[in-house]
Amino acid sequence: MTDLEPTVVDSHCHVWQRWPYEPPVPDPLDRAVAAQLIYEMDAHGVSAATIVSANIGGNDDNNAYVAEAVADHPGRLFQLADFDSHWSSTYHVAGAARRLSDLCDQLEPVGITHYLQREDDGWFTSDEGASVFEVATERGLLVSxxxxxxxxxxxxxxxxxxxxxxxxxxHLGGLRPHELDYPEQLEALRQLAARPNLFVKVSGWRYASSSPHEYPYPDVIDTLRFLYESFGTRLCWGSNYPVERPFTTYQQTMNLLRRHADFITDADRSLILGGTMAQLLARYGTNE
Incomplete structure (x- = not known):
């Protein structure tokens, strides 16, 4: 295996004008800006990135900020626009299809990001949920x-x-191996793996670990093995930058796959680190 794969694409990262999390940081107006992400991408041979917009922590305008960053870096940055996530006043209320169409007209993202509350409220099987996926089909959107x-x-x-x-x-399909209902989690995700339009981001390892500072997260390796055996190359590496900075470096998020998952073949690793997402962007990316 070479140190750098031909195409490396970050499937999950963020940029914000203001650092959105507690505790406070000494550089809140610089730590998460787009220029920092581009620097990390350039330093580590990352060709492109899909930015997960999240209108949180005083960044209600994050969709607009990400759209500006994408316009400044055509072909390298792609937007997954925050749509009706659980912190918004429009979460799972009527009119979703029109709101999504308006958002697409305004921003022209390659896809949307939708953050759900923990418990299933039946939205996926409702008319409102179906209407969102109808628009996604018509517009050729990725849904994150x-x-x-x-x-x-x-x-x-x-x-x-x-x-x-x-x-x-x-983030590893939301699996949490240290939780008591982990067998139920595995079974639910195993059923999804049979659907060819379902993909999982290999990102956010520390969320799945019982010791988030213990890189390289040995308690999560078996979870990755399960995902690889279930989804194959429908896995996509993501850095979760800059949220991971207190836990891992940008390079280390890649090394979790390059150095600590020897059960993945070299050819498949190349696809997971970028080839799979590059194929999706080639098909759905419209902002180049």
């Missing part, structure tokens, strides 16, 4: 979902009904 495993049984019906929509699950 932050969801607990409790949503995955109802997500089966959406993936079957809208097979043309690539659905990409955040």
């Amino acid at each position: 979902l932050a969801a607990s495993w409790r949503w995955y049984r109802s997500l089966l019906s959406v993936s079957d009904r809208f097979p043309a929509v690539p659905i990409v699950l955040h």
Whole structure:
């Protein structure tokens, strides 16, 4: 295996004008800006990145800020616009299809990000949920979902009904191996793995670990093995930059795959580190 794969694409990262998290940092107006992400990408041979917009922590204008960054870096940055996430006043209320169409007209993202509450409220199988995926089909959008495993049984019906929509699950599919219901989590995600339009981001390892500072997260390796055996190359590496900075460097997020997952073949590792997402962007990316 070479140190640098031909194409490396970061499937999950963020940029904000203001650092959104507690505790405070000494450089809140600089730590998460787009220029910092581009610096990390250049330093580590990353060709492109899909930015997960999140209108949080005083960044209600994050969609607009990410759109500006994408315009400044065509072909390198792609937007997954925050749409009706659980912190918004429009979360799962009527009119979702019109709001999504308006958002697409305004920003022209390659896809949307939708952060769900922990418990399944039936939205996927509702008319409102279906209307969002109808627009996603018409517009050729990727759908990036932050969801607990409790949503995955109802997500089966959406993936079957809208097979043309690539659905990409955040952070190891939301698996938490240290939780008591881990066997149920595995079974729910195993069922989704049979759907060819379902993908999982290999990102946010520390969320799955019982010791988030213990890189390289030995308690999560078996979870990655399960995902690889279930999804194959429908896995996509993501740095979760800059949120991971207190836990891992940008380079280390790649090395989790390059150096600590020897059960993945070199050819498959290349796809997971960028080839799979590059193929999705080639098909759905419209902002070049």
